[in-house]
Amino acid sequence: MAAVSTSVRSLPSVRHLRLSRLSPTVAPGRLSYSTGIRAISPICSVRSRRSDYRARFSASAMAESSKAKVEVHDSEEVLAASLAKYTADLSSKFVGERGAFTFVVSGGSLIKSLRKLTEPPYVDSIDWSKWHVFWVDERVVPKDHDDSNYKLAYDGFLSKVPILPGNVYSINDALSAEGAADDYETCLKHLVKSGVINISEARFPKFDLMLLGMGPDGHVASLFPGHVLINEKVKWVTFIKDSPKPPPERITFTFPVINSSAYIALVVAGAGKAHVVQTALGDSQSSEKLPVQLVSPEGELTWFLDKGAASML
C-alpha cells in the first residue's frame, strides 16, 4: 500500500485513508447545475437507433483515480449509518443548488446498506420529492422477479420512503436486453434535455450520486473483468447476454457515464472481498485493471468499507 497516507477524522469508529493515486490529470469535479426541472414520464418507451459499437480506447488507457477517500467502519451497521449521512448531506446540497437530486443504485447487498435512510432522522428530513432514482445496472427480467434490481430496491428502500413514483426510472421489462438498453439510454437523453440530469463536459450524463457495489471478482455494475463492455466509450447504456453472474441478461451503464458522476460511493462489506479491495486500493503493477479500478469519477470517489472488507489493507 505505498502511496497511501492516513488522515484520520475524529469519528471514533471511522478510519479515513486519503489515497494519492497515480494520475494527477483527473481534476476534482467541476459541478454545473441546471435549473428548470420539468416533470417527465417515467415510462421510457421511445426507441433510439443504436450507435455503432466502437471501443476506441483500451481499458488500461482509461483514467485512474487521482484521489479517493476510504472510510473503514467497525461494522456494516456503522457503515450503513455513515452512508445514510453521506447520502442525506449530498441530497441537501444538490436539492439546494439545483432543485433535484439524481441518485443511482446498483443491485446486490448495497440496497440493504441503505436501510438507515428509511429511518429517523433521514426519513423525515430528506426532501424526497426532489429525488430521481436510476439503476446503474439491471437484470433483464420482469419487475416482480426475484432477480430484479428494481424489486430489490423497491422492497428494501423505495417502498419505505416518499419518492414520487414518476421519479423512479426503471427499465422497460417488456423489451429484449438490447431494446431495454436503448430505451434506457433514450430515457436518460430526455432527462438530460429537460435538465433533470446534468451533463458533463464530455457530453455524458452527470449523476449527482452513484452508489456502486463490487463483486468478489472486482466487477462493478454489470461490467465484468475481461469483458469487451469495459472498453465501451460511446454508448451511455449497453447490454450483456453472457454475464458470468446470473442472470445472464442485463443492461448496464458504461464507464464514461459512471465516471462522469459528481460523487461515487463504492460500498463493500465482508471479508470475502478483502482480497479484491486490497488489489483495487493497493499498488497494483498489473496492466490489466479490474473493472473496479476503472472507477475514476470526474468528481469525488469514496469507499465505504467494513473491517472485514478492509482486513487486507
Ligand SMILES: O=C(O)[C@H](O)[C@@H](O)[C@H](O)[C@H](O)COP(=O)(O)O
Ligand atoms: O445487479 C448486480 O448484480 C449488481 O449491480 C452488481 O454489480 C452488484 O452490485 C455486485 O455484484 C455486488 O453485489 P453484492 O454486494 O451482492 O456482492
